[in-house]
Amino acid sequence: MKAEIDSPILTRLSQGQLNILENCPRKFQHIxxxxxxxxxxxxxxxxxxxxxxxxxxxxxRELGLPIESLVKEDSQLQQWVTALVNAAxxxxxxxxxxxxxxxxxxxxxxxGYLLTVVYDLLIEDETNAQILDWKTYPQPKKSQxxxxxxxxxxxxxxxxxxxxxxxxQISMTYWFVKSQPSPQKLTxxxxxxxxxxxxxxxxxxxxxxxxWLERYNYDSIPFPQIPVSTNRxxxxxxxxxxxxxxESGMKGNRNVLINLADIEEVSI
Numbered sequence: 001m002k003a004e005i006d007s008p009i010l011t012r013l014s015q016g017q018l019n020i021l022e023n024c025p026r027k028f029q030h031i032x033x034x035x036x037x038x039x040x041x042x043x044x045x046x047x048x049x050x051x052x053x054x055x056x057x058x059x060x061r062e063l064g065l066p067i068e069s070l071v072k073e074d075s076q077l078q079q080w081v082t083a084l085v086n087a088a089x090x091x092x093x094x095x096x097x098x099x100x101x102x103x104x105x106x107x108x109x110x111x112g113y114l115l116t117v118v119y120d121l122l123i124e125d126e127t128n129a130q131i132l133d134w135k136t137y138p139q140p141k142k143s144q145x146x147x148x149x150x151x152x153x154x155x156x157x158x159x160x161x162x163x164x165x166x167x168x169q170i171s172m173t174y175w176f177v178k179s180q181p182s183p184q185k186l187t188x189x190x191x192x193x194x195x196x197x198x199x200x201x202x203x204x205x206x207x208x209x210x211x212w213l214e215r216y217n218y219d220s221i222p223f224p225q226i227p228v229s230t231n232r233x234x235x236x237x238x239x240x241x242x243x244x245x246x247e248s249g250m251k252g253n254r255n256v257l258i259n260l261a262d263i264e265e266v267s268i
Contacts, residue, residue, distance in 0.1 A: 012107075012114045018150040022205060023232065025212060025223035030238050033216070038237045050077070051136040054177065055103075055120065057081055058134060062102035062121060080177045084134070087183040088175065091123065091132060099124040108158045111206045117158045129165045131155050131172040139176040143186050146174065156190045157198045167195040 021028040030036045040048070053070065054077060060067045061081070071078040085092050094100065104122040108115045121132035133151070140146055152172055160167045173187040215221040225242060226232055233244035 012116050014116050015151040015154045018154060018205065021209060022150065024226050026225045026242060027236065027238055029216065029223040030241065036238070047136070053077060054080065054136055055134060058120065059102040062100065084175060084177050084183045088185070091130070097125060106158050106162050108161050110202060111210065113206055115154060115158060117155050119155065127169060129159060129163065129170045131159060131170070133172065133174050135174050135176045136178060139179050139184050139186065146186060147188055152188055153198045156188070157195060157202070160190065160195055167192050
């Protein structure tokens with residue numbers, strides 16, 4: 001008999017979970033209900049560890065705490081922190097008239113789900129609010145991909161819903177710290193039209209989640225799979241479990257390690 005899930009895991013939903021849910025509901029089931037992990041190569045694990053250290057250094061720096069002990073044995077880490085500060089002096093110049101906070105967490109209750117965001121750095125003044133996010137993977141070739149990612153959409157949406165700022169007064173900037181020859185940025189502005197579109201898409205996605213969850217709990221019906229024709233199963237670590245290797249006629253070993261850009265960064 002299937003143990004009924006009272007949804008403690010789903011009470012809180014992050015952008016990473018929304019991305020997986022939208023891209024493949026069955027994968028969402030495997031990870032968050034069945035607690036199945038996805039393989040990470042040693043190289044990817046090293047990258048994740050370095051990214052966590054970079055975020056910690058940036059948080060410590062913003063708090064005015066010493067960072068020497070964190071960077072003394074990693075000259076590259078010090079190099080990238082310095083490069084980022086030099087590339088964006090305006091956002092690192094503190095002004096007593098602004099509110100600033102690193103690792104700023106906000107939550108928003110929507111349809112019974114607690115949507116949670118953590119901003120690497122939030123800067124607010126009387127007229128504008130900026131969300132800053134540090135990325136330690138290469139800048140994507142198409143900015144449209146990042147514009148549609150739930151991190152961008154959810155981060156902007158939650159800030160607009162939980163403050164008095166109009167959508168037009170809010171922006172989000174990603175800084176790709178390892179870009180050459182210096183860190184590069186992508187800034188996404190916001191407006192009321194985008195805000196309403198996100199509201200509608202979020203409502204539809206959460207409604208489907210509620211339906212799939214009820215069917216899974218009470219009728220043991222698995223979350224739906226995406227069509228084989230999408231070709232997303234080729235590099236998925238659950239392809240065998242979902243019997244997609246057979247359905248797709250795939251032969252030989254495939255690379256089923258996760259993509260770094262799909263990993264949700266862990267808050268400090």
